[in-house]
Amino acid sequence: MLTGNGTFLASPDVARQERRYSRAEVALAVALLLPNLVLLGIFTYRPLLDNIRLSFFSWNISSPQATFVGLQNYVEWVQRDDTVQILMNTAVFMGVAVFGSMALGLGLALLLDQKLFGRGVVRSLVFAPYVISGAAIGIAFQFVFDPTFGVVQDLLARVGVAAPNFYKHSGWAMFMITATYVWKNVGYVFVIYLAALQARRVDLDEAAEIDGTGQLRKFWRVTLPQLRPTTFFLSVTVMLNSLQVFDIINVMTRGGPYGTGTTTMVFQVYQETFVNQRAGYGATVATIMFLILLVITMVQVALQERGRRA
Amino acid sequence: MHITRRALLTTVGGIAAAATLTSCAGTGGSSAGGGDPKNIRFMSNHPGKSQDLEQKIIDAFVAENPEYSVELIDGGSDYEELAQKFNAQLAGGDVPDIVVASDVTWFPLALNEAITPMDELWSSGKVDSDDYVDTLREDYVFEGKHYGLPYSRSTPLFYFNSELWEKAGLDGAPTTWDEFDEMAAKLLKDNPDVAPLVVPDGSNYLDWYFQGMIWTFGGSYSKEWDMAFTDDKSLEAGRFLAEQVNKGHIKITADPTNEFGTGLAGALLESTGSLGGLKEQAAIEFDTAYLPGPKPGCPTGGAGLAITNKIDDERKASAMKFVEFATNQDNTVTFSQATGYMPVRKSALEHPDEQAYLKDEPRAQTAIDQLAENTQSQDYARCFLPGGGDRIGEGLDRITTGGEDVEKIFEELQKQSQEVYERDIEPKL
Numbered sequence: 001m002l003t004g005n006g007t008f009l010a011s012p013d014v015a016r017q018e019r020r021y022s023r024a025e026v027a028l029a030v031a032l033l034l035p036n037l038v039l040l041g042i043f044t045y046r047p048l049l050d051n052i053r054l055s056f057f058s059w060n061i062s063s064p065q066a067t068f069v070g071l072q073n074y075v076e077w078v079q080r081d082d083t084v085q086i087l088m089n090t091a092v093f094m095g096v097a098v099f100g101s102m103a104l105g106l107g108l109a110l111l112l113d114q115k116l117f118g119r120g121v122v123r124s125l126v127f128a129p130y131v132i133s134g135a136a137i138g139i140a141f142q143f144v145f146d147p148t149f150g151v152v153q154d155l156l157a158r159v160g161v162a163a164p165n166f167y168k169h170s171g172w173a174m175f176m177i178t179a180t181y182v183w184k185n186v187g188y189v190f191v192i193y194l195a196a197l198q199a200r201r202v203d204l205d206e207a208a209e210i211d212g213t214g215q216l217r218k219f220w221r222v223t224l225p226q227l228r229p230t231t232f233f234l235s236v237t238v239m240l241n242s243l244q245v246f247d248i249i250n251v252m253t254r255g256g257p258y259g260t261g262t263t264t265m266v267f268q269v270y271q272e273t274f275v276n277q278r279a280g281y282g283a284t285v286a287t288i289m290f291l292i293l294l295v296i297t298m299v300q301v302a303l304q305e306r307g308r309r310a
Numbered sequence: 311m312h313i314t315r316r317a318l319l320t321t322v323g324g325i326a327a328a329a330t331l332t333s334c335a336g337t338g339g340s341s342a343g344g345g346d347p348k349n350i351r352f353m354s355n356h357p358g359k360s361q362d363l364e365q366k367i368i369d370a371f372v373a374e375n376p377e378y379s380v381e382l383i384d385g386g387s388d389y390e391e392l393a394q395k396f397n398a399q400l401a402g403g404d405v406p407d408i409v410v411a412s413d414v415t416w417f418p419l420a421l422n423e424a425i426t427p428m429d430e431l432w433s434s435g436k437v438d439s440d441d442y443v444d445t446l447r448e449d450y451v452f453e454g455k456h457y458g459l460p461y462s463r464s465t466p467l468f469y470f471n472s473e474l475w476e477k478a479g480l481d482g483a484p485t486t487w488d489e490f491d492e493m494a495a496k497l498l499k500d501n502p503d504v505a506p507l508v509v510p511d512g513s514n515y516l517d518w519y520f521q522g523m524i525w526t527f528g529g530s531y532s533k534e535w536d537m538a539f540t541d542d543k544s545l546e547a548g549r550f551l552a553e554q555v556n557k558g559h560i561k562i563t564a565d566p567t568n569e570f571g572t573g574l575a576g577a578l579l580e581s582t583g584s585l586g587g588l589k590e591q592a593a594i595e596f597d598t599a600y601l602p603g604p605k606p607g608c609p610t611g612g613a614g615l616a617i618t619n620k621i622d623d624e625r626k627a628s629a630m631k632f633v634e635f636a637t638n639q640d641n642t643v644t645f646s647q648a649t650g651y652m653p654v655r656k657s658a659l660e661h662p663d664e665q666a667y668l669k670d671e672p673r674a675q676t677a678i679d680q681l682a683e684n685t686q687s688q689d690y691a692r693c694f695l696p697g698g699g700d701r702i703g704e705g706l707d708r709i710t711t712g713g714e715d716v717e718k719i720f721e722e723l724q725k726q727s728q729e730v731y732e733r734d735i736e737p738k739l
Contacts, residue, residue, distance in 0.1 A: 058736065062422035063398045148569060167511075168711040177451055254513045258712050259704035273395035275735075276697040277519055279401075305633070 048290070054283035061279040073284035082260050090243065090264040090289075093178055097242035100182040102234055105189025106227075109221075112190075113197045123194070130187035138251030141180045147251075170261035173253050177262050180248055185241070189234055196230035197223075232304045238295060243293060246270060265289045316515045332601060334439040350632050353383040353406035356390040357462035358611060358649025364636075367645070371635045380632060387439075389415055389613055400424055400620070407448045407629040411458055411616040417694040420457040420736055425616040427455035431630040441655050442637075450614055451686055453693060458614030459633055461653035462583065462645070463678055465608050465685055466519050469570060469588065470577040474501065475597075483577075483599030487526055487550065490602055493557035497576045506559050508566035508575040511711070512703030516562065517692055520706055522601045522608045523547055525686060530690035531723075533730060539724040542715075546714040548709055555710040562710045570596075581611065582677040585650030598673040606686035608688040612651060643667075652677050691727045696734050701726060 021029075052216035055073055059066035077083055108126055112119050129137065144151045145166040153163035168174040200223065208218045224231075246266055249255060255271060263271065265285055273282030354364055368380040383391030389412035396419075399405050411419060415676045419425045430458050432439045439447065442460055450458035458516075468483050475482075477577055478500050486489035494506035507521055524530060529544030531537070554560040563569060570578035571592035579601070580588075588596065589599040601608040615636065617629045635641065642658035645651065647667050661677070692698045705723045 019664055060422055062419050062424040065422075144564075148563070148574065165711075168707075256513055256704065256707065258708045259700075274397060275390065275700055276730075277397065278696070293372070 025232065036117075051283045051290075052287050054280055055287045057280040057283075059280040060303045061273060062277060066280065070134050073281050074288075076281065077284055077288060084261050085260050086265060086268050089174065089260070089262060090266075092174060093181075093245070094239055094242045097181050097185065097245075098180040098235060098238050100178065101185045101189045101242075102231070104186045105234075107199055108186065108190045108195050109193035113194060116139070125192075126190050127187035129184045130191075134181075134183070134184065134245065134247030135251050137180060137184050138248040141176070141248075143181075145176050146218060166258050167253065170257060173257055173262045177249055177252055180252065181242065181245055184248070185238065188238075189238065192230060192234055195226065197229050200226045209234050228307065232300070236300055239296070240293065242246070243289065319354065320621055327426060331568060345625055347619065347622075348378050350378060350408065350625075350628050351383055351406040352380055352393065352408045353385040353396060354624065357372050357389075357410065358586055360462070360645065360649050360650055363645060363648050367641050368638050368659070370641075373605045374635070375631070378628065378632075385410065385652050388480070396424075401491060403620075407620045407621055407625055408633060409616050409618065410461065410613045412613040413611050413688060414693045416458050416614065416700050417452065417615055417624075418696055419616065421735070423619050426619040426626060427457060428459065428617065428630070429455055430628060431617070432456075435627060435630040435634060437532045437630065437634045441652055441657050443652075443681070445610065445681060445685065445687075446652075446654055447587050449610060450616075458616045459637055460610045460612075461615045462649065462651045463610065463611055463614070463654050464582040464612035465680055466522060466579050466601055467582055467585070467680070468577060469580060469584075469596050471570070471573065471575070471601065472595045472597050473505065474576045483597075484602045485600075486604060487523060487602045489570075491554065491557075491559065494554070494576075496555070498558055501576070505561035505569070505575045507554075507561055507568050507577040507579065508561045509579045510566050511562045512700075512705075514700065514706035515701050515703065515708045516710075517702035518553055518611055518688075519601075520547075520551060520702075521688060521692060521716055522606075523551060523695075524603055525609075526602065528608045529612060531689035531698075532727070535735070537691055537727045537731070538725045539687075539720040544652045545716060548706075548720055549681060550664055551706070552709045552713075552716055554682045560710075567637070570594075581666075582585040582674075583612065583649055583651050583676060585646060585677075589648075589650075596673075600676065600680045602686045603684060605684045608658050608680055608686075609686045610681070610685050611637055611645045611688070631676055634645045647674075650674065650677075662739050694735070695727055695730050697730065698727065703732075 025211045044074075053181045054066070056068060056070060057066040058072070058184040081096060112123050112126070122125065143149065147153055147163060149168075150163070152166075156163045164172045191285045204222050204226070205218065208222045213221070243264070244266055245264070249262055249264065249267050250270070253262045255261070255267045260268075266289065269282045269286045271282075271291070315464050332450055352364075352368070354361075356364055359539070361384075364382055367419055368382055371380060372378055379537050385395050389410070392410055393415035395414070396409050397408070401420050411425065416425065431437070437459075439456070439459075443463075443537070446460035446463045447456065449460070470483055474497065478493075478497050480496065483542050490507070497504070497506040501658055521531065524544055524547040527543050527547035527550065529538065529547050531539060531544070551560070555562060559567075561575065566578055567580055567584055567588065569575045570738065572596065585598070615633045616715075617626055617633065637654055639655055639657045639661055642653050642655045643661045643664045646653045646658065646664070650665050653664060657662055668678070694700055695701075702723060705719045709716050709719050
């Protein structure tokens, strides 16, 4: 059946018929998919399944023995005092990382999409932090935020303002690590947005200009809707990446101050597994984090799908 | 033949289920038996920035024993990172033969049989265990067996800025914490921008340094396996620490050595292992003293060398041979002088080079004298409970820079430590 806009819409009978594959088609599909599926199975799904299995055990990572404890680790996670704070830290870090990186990245992409002198060099400079290791950036930014010798302290002192101790107040410590991560990550968002801007339909912009549309309205009504698939892609990838940030936190705050001041779920996995040696509980936190991510991603996909249909 | 999508999905689901069941085989703790006993693998965090020195010791060992090769494996930047890497390798099965194990990390490894008792290896390897400093050697005893030999052993020292001290008219370092309170008030009055004493924060072993202070008040973190955070004397020590921070007498910071070395602090609590670095980099004249008493006011610390349990007996014997060599009289003298760590062999103290060195560098003698006169082995709650140091360090941060109530935090520490003991330790004892 051919629809009005020329696309082919399968009738239920045809669709049912299409679900049957010939042996040759299956063989081809298997030949093409199997190598990747094997690698995914070995390096992604088996560890994932193993992690879920471990979450039902009490296991000191130094020990060859693990004891089955059923749902005890999950019950402990629900009952523990620090769970809410760690969830909040994770949400705040993720939220600031996603919105901060995307707003700044889009802003820079819009700016450097213009014909400006030296924009090639600036584009490279903006992207450079993304390829530097998080640990190296964490160490470098300690010189920025150090309460005694840091750049921020020095700049504020010049205008007579006392710098906060970024390492001793949970809020400031969280600001410090999120700002550092956004600085590192903005280059990635910038590059993707820039590519999307350069691939957009310029004729629509020109039509809007001929119609006398203001710059802000043109951006809001013409440019931004064209970037919707890119925005969706970035929101998912930046969110997933931000939830896996470990190096910057480990180098700058080790999850502190006061134990859990900047501890996110992924840092808790490390802390429980390797510091407290409770690999079973660490696996439980990792499993819960996986489930949360799965739900968030599914919601994002559903929203994107609904937006596309609308 | 036609295959339906349902059939395909069923097959894939079956494979996934099978994979799940297969993955229930174990925790990766299989034996690492076999391997070349002449190829020794030594995992270290190079305490006291000793990587080059460790390589020289390895080269000397290989020159003396050409049938052996020794691989130096980088275990990270501190003892905790090294223990984490070692634990990961235990789970994976590819383990080193020898590992640096700190005062805090050796016990969980011994409890879980990840490292081997050394007593029999000493006998068969003809190791003169009596030549090791008794206090340091006995720190590694669990159920009557020794699980390590001392290597980079230390105590905290009281480093002080000689010039500032002289200007303030102070006669030597404080001998009690009350005396420190008086001295600090005077120092602060003369130099309002200089912290009288800087101490590392809870992420950098404040729990180790405070242990000496809590003992001088008659308290402790624990008495063997009985937690003692809420004892009156322990609480008094906690209140004293918080009060000193509030008065500005003590500054808790992540990088106190730098502040002291650049003249921004009057005194510093740091490990003997920092002596070498301070000698090279400090822009000030400084001296060393015991931690304030009354004695014992100072814990022992640092690390020893342990041998992995998963390797076979032949590899263990080879590992023991290298451990003995790395800590023999000559190497102890060299290592101790280069890093500032304490000599771990009695015979090293009698070595002419060491005696000449100590004569020229009396600041290094302080740690040796303090070991005999002012130290005590650490409390179980800090060094034997998993995560003990981190937990106490976090609590101390909360009562100092966080300004939280001492009673409340120490009660939490009591409860948490007791829970960890009952869950992770008691069933295995």
